[in-house]
Amino acid sequence: MKSTRAIFALILGLAAAGIGHTADAHATTAEPMSSATWLSRYADRYKRDWGVEIVGVRPVSSGYMLRFTYRVIDPSKAAPLFDERTKPYLYDAATGARMAVPAMENIGELRQTPKPVADRTYFVIFGNPGKLVQSGGRVKIVIGKFEVDGLVVD
Numbered sequence: 569m570k571s572t573r574a575i576f577a578l579i580l581g582l583a584a585a586g587i588g589h590t591a592d593a594h595a596t597t598a599e600p601m602s603s604a605t606w607l608s609r610y611a612d613r614y615k616r617d618w619g620v621e622i623v624g625v626r627p628v629s630s631g632y633m634l635r636f637t638y639r640v641i642d643p644s645k646a647a648p649l650f651d652e653r654t655k656p657y658l659y660d661a662a663t664g665a666r667m668a669v670p671a672m673e674n675i676g677e678l679r680q681t682p683k684p685v686a687d688r689t690y691f692v693i694f695g696n697p698g699k700l701v702q703s704g705g706r707v708k709i710v711i712g713k714f715e716v717d718g719l720v721v722d
Contacts, residue, residue, distance in 0.1 A: 614716070
């Protein structure tokens with residue numbers, strides 16, 4: 569059991585530090601909108617409707633996982649994102665593949681579900697088996713009724 573806890577601690581440490589993020593340039597030249605452009609275009613909608621500011625999605629753990637990060641602006645509006653009964657998913661736009669949040673045997677899902685606090689940043693870790701989603705890929709995040717579509721992986 570100690571080895572499972574050690575692995576979980578390593579995964580969370582890597583996710584929090586952003587280690588495993590590749591800084592390679594986007595492979596495609598026909599990318600219509602960068603991640604920064606997307607975030608600036610739709611930021612007000614998520615702040616107004618859900619009380620969160622989307623930070624982004626980036627590969628972690630050498631690309632075998634993807635970290636979706638967001639900052640809570642209004643805890644009451646953001647509360648549905650922290651409901652343990654909802655199952656978050658990440659959809660890859662290119663393949664339609666659905667990635668779930670990995671669950672460790674003794675620890676549970678690799679997502680944060682405390683009571684939300686304003687001006688704090690939270691994350692959800694999604695599995696990325698076979699490194700299916702690469703930097704520059706477009707994804708959709710779904711957490712209950714909360715949906716972020718067209719988000720570009722950093």
